Amino acid sequence: MSTAITTPATRRIASVTLALVLLVGAVGPAAATADSGPDNDPVLFVHGFFDTHDTPWWDLAEHRLVERGYDPGNVHVLDLGSIPGTTVHSPEDYAQVVCDRVQEIAAETGSEVDIVAHSMGGLDSRYCVEKLGGNVHVDDLITLGTPHQGTYAAYLAYLTPGGYDMVPGSDFLTDLNDGTLAKGVEYTAIWSDSDEIINPDEYAKLPADSMDSVAEARNINRHWELHLQLAWDEDVxxxxxxxxx
Incomplete structure (x- = not known):
C-alpha cells in the first residue's frame, strides 16, 4: 500500500490549482433582494492576479448592484487584460491604470468613485490612492482577499512581476505599507482565515500600524470563504x- 506525502509546497500548489479551476468555471446565479437603492457614488471593480474583467463573478457583482438600484452606467469593471493567466504585471504598473480610469469616471459623473477590488487588485488600488494621488477621486476602497502584507503563495509565481511584488517583505510592499493610508478614503478589508491563497491568512488584513492614519478603516474576517468566494459569494x-x- 502506498502512502501519499503532503508537504506545504504541494498543498499550496493544490490550492492554486483549485483557484485556477474555479477561475474558468461558471458561477451559478444568486438571488438579490431589490431595495430603494442608495444614492451612491459610481463603483469601479478591480480584478486581481490571473483574473480578467470577463470572469463571471464581475457580471454577478454588477447585477447585484443594479438590482439594488444602481444605474448600470455607474458600475464599471476595470480591464487589465482579456486573457486569464496573463494579468501578472506589477501592481505598481496597474495602479496607474486604476488612477486613469477613476479620473475618467469622476470627470464623467462629477462624483467621487467607490472601488471594490479583489486579491492583487486591492494592491493596485491602494498604490493608486496612496502613492499616485488617486485619493482625490475616491471615497471608499473595499478589498476582498487582498494580500496587504503579502502571501507566501506568491513564490509560486515569483518569476512574474506581480508574484515578485506580493512576496512578504518585497520592496513594493515595504513602500506601500509605510504606516499611512490615503487621507479622505474609507477603507474596508474583508479577509478570511479559510483563504487558501493568502498565506498566512491574516496577511490579508490592513497593517495595524496604519489603521489610525485615516478616519475610518476596518478589517472584517469572514472565517469560512475561500479566495474566489470572496469575489462572488452573496453573503460577502x-x-x-x-x-x-
Whole structure:
C-alpha cells in the first residue's frame, strides 16, 4: 500500500490549482433582494492576479448592484487584460491604470468613485490612492482577499512581476505599507482565515500600524470563504455593500 506525502509546497500548489479551476468555471446565479437603492457614488471593480474583467463573478457583482438600484452606467469593471493567466504585471504598473480610469469616471459623473477590488487588485488600488494621488477621486476602497502584507503563495509565481511584488517583505510592499493610508478614503478589508491563497491568512488584513492614519478603516474576517468566494459569494456582497456610502 502506498502512502501519499503532503508537504506545504504541494498543498499550496493544490490550492492554486483549485483557484485556477474555479477561475474558468461558471458561477451559478444568486438571488438579490431589490431595495430603494442608495444614492451612491459610481463603483469601479478591480480584478486581481490571473483574473480578467470577463470572469463571471464581475457580471454577478454588477447585477447585484443594479438590482439594488444602481444605474448600470455607474458600475464599471476595470480591464487589465482579456486573457486569464496573463494579468501578472506589477501592481505598481496597474495602479496607474486604476488612477486613469477613476479620473475618467469622476470627470464623467462629477462624483467621487467607490472601488471594490479583489486579491492583487486591492494592491493596485491602494498604490493608486496612496502613492499616485488617486485619493482625490475616491471615497471608499473595499478589498476582498487582498494580500496587504503579502502571501507566501506568491513564490509560486515569483518569476512574474506581480508574484515578485506580493512576496512578504518585497520592496513594493515595504513602500506601500509605510504606516499611512490615503487621507479622505474609507477603507474596508474583508479577509478570511479559510483563504487558501493568502498565506498566512491574516496577511490579508490592513497593517495595524496604519489603521489610525485615516478616519475610518476596518478589517472584517469572514472565517469560512475561500479566495474566489470572496469575489462572488452573496453573503460577502451583503457585508461590503453596506460600506458603499
Amino acid at each position: 456582497f451583503e457585508v461590503w455593500y453596506q460600506y458603499l456610502d
